Amino acid sequence: MTNMKSFVSGVNKMTAEKWDMVAAFTGPEGVGKSTLMQILGAMIDKKFDMEINTSFMPNHREVIEKFNALKPGQVYIIDEAIKVLDKQDWANNLQRSIRQMYATERKQRKVTFLGIPRFTDLAEMFRKHRVRYWFHVPARGYCIAYMRDEDKDVEDPWHIKDNIRMKTLAFGKRSVIDRSIEDILRTERKLPNYWFDFTFDPLPRGQQDKYDALVAKYKAIAGLEENEKEKESRRTKAFKALCLNLFIQGYTTTEISDLTKNMEYDVDGMSHVAIAQYIFDLTKTPIEEFRKRHGLFTDRGRKKVEA
Numbered sequence: 001m002t003n004m005k006s007f008v009s010g011v012n013k014m015t016a017e018k019w020d021m022v023a024a025f026t027g028p029e030g031v032g033k034s035t036l037m038q039i040l041g042a043m044i045d046k047k048f049d050m051e052i053n054t055s056f057m058p059n060h061r062e063v064i065e066k067f068n069a070l071k072p073g074q075v076y077i078i079d080e081a082i083k084v085l086d087k088q089d090w091a092n093n094l095q096r097s098i099r100q101m102y103a104t105e106r107k108q109r110k111v112t113f114l115g116i117p118r119f120t121d122l123a124e125m126f127r128k129h130r131v132r133y134w135f136h137v138p139a140r141g142y143c144i145a146y147m148r149d150e151d152k153d154v155e156d157p158w159h160i161k162d163n164i165r166m167k168t169l170a171f172g173k174r175s176v177i178d179r180s181i182e183d184i185l186r187t188e189r190k191l192p193n194y195w196f197d198f199t200f201d202p203l204p205r206g207q208q209d210k211y212d213a214l215v216a217k218y219k220a221i222a223g224l225e226e227n228e229k230e231k232e233s234r235r236t237k238a239f240k241a242l243c244l245n246l247f248i249q250g251y252t253t254t255e256i257s258d259l260t261k262n263m264e265y266d267v268d269g270m271s272h273v274a275i276a277q278y279i280f281d282l283t284k285t286p287i288e289e290f291r292k293r294h295g296l297f298t299d300r301g302r303k304k305v306e307a
Helices: 004-016 033-044 060-069 093-104 124-129 160-171 181-188 205-248 253-259 272-283 287-294
Strands: 021-026 075-078 111-115 133-139 142-147 194-199
Touching (some): 004 033, 021 033, 033 075, 033 111, 033 133, 033 205, 060 075, 060 093, 093 124, 133 181, 142 181, 160 181, 181 194, 205 253, 253 272
Parallel strands (some): 021 111, 021 133, 075 111
Antiparallel strands (some): 133 142, 142 194
């Protein structure tokens, strides 16, 4: 019978045979997803360090740096993984860099745990092709483990639509309030991807205190970074408005570039091409057309353009 210890043994064997592994941990807030990831992480990785092996408030750069810093066979935990693997933001460049990392760095044979509210919050391609195991925590101290279906002909290796149909039949019109943890476990055990279920204890008090302190630390750091981003955004908006105002007054983009080089909200001095782009961003009009429409000067000797 599979349990936590046999799972840990299987993962260690997998990494020893040069495989990597990604597992998702889901469940409502406060049920112990992070606790379980820390417990399993320490069981798998003998060098496990809560701060070194965990991203508490992750950003894309940190994910790549921390993942690459770990040794083969080690565990990397991404708490709040939805911040960097959200399906709604899957097409941006930073998301692509993480996808690339997991697609090309399998030889590093590392173990990644992703803490997320709901499994379907993960982007579909990542969910279907990179996540091998899914641990769902429906209530505090209870966990259900699922394994990906490797059948080549299955459209969804997690059978989510099938699961919904089976549970609709099992529960009928019963309110969610009336479903006990025993009812949930009994139903989940009949699903195609069900692997095993188990109970787990809270972290020891000292470990929990350390975890809470690290969460508070990284939330504070994330708050400072967010404030800096807001300040930078305000500076950029002010700079764009200034560029447009000077342009309307008749200054050329080259002159604006020279005038604004040492200004506080300019970013390392802007070329006249970048300033032209700023003006286009604000006016939504090609710069030559904007000049003609408003009778402005060109960048070629301050000669007024004929309308």
